[in-house]
Amino acid sequence: METKDAIKINEIFFSIQGESSWVGYPTVFIRTSGCHLRCTYCDTKYAYHEGGVMSVEDIIAKVKTFPANYVCLTGGEPLLQQQSIPLMKQLCDLGYNVSLETSGDKSCADVDARVKKIIDVKTPDSGEPQAFDPSNLQFADSLTEFKFVICSEKDFEWAENFAKQKELFKKSNVLYSPSFKTVQERWLAEKILSTNSGARLQLQLHKYIWSPDTRGV
């Protein structure tokens, strides 16, 4: 998939950030190709294989064509490709606010400390509950966000227990996102209110702005 100095890229585009605490900011999205997981709710299956190889230099040149202060590296799984690491560093050096969306099963140890890490914790109903790399718990701090996509009551209880046991509510932003068209936003809002453990409701804003059939972020 990867050549020495390049990354296989699915798409680069400018849109509104739909997730994380940076929701709403105009953002350049760099979507890498390839993912080794197969989440039941995946909305970016087109990124499993489609894409073309680009050098880090060419990716940055493309990013500069957009009037953005925020850049999000997403996938697929960006950390499958080693050049994602220097790409994020160079973007930080250029003054961009950089975020990384990762599935949580690859270590974030080499990710530049300036990058906002949005780390998935895969729930049982994701189909990939074994995926989380516990070493990523070391990055639980105010810059890091742990995201749980909630597909069911069982997932909600599981997420609450996980976040409490790992003290994520105290250390980091904890985001609960309703699996789109699987559970109702209102149901999850009421669940969060009922426990008030410290989680934040996260809706995928882009899916409400653009057509649900539009490719999501």
Ligand code: SF4
């Ligand atoms: S980790 Fe992300 S890209 Fe990979 S299968 Fe899961 S939802 Fe899809």
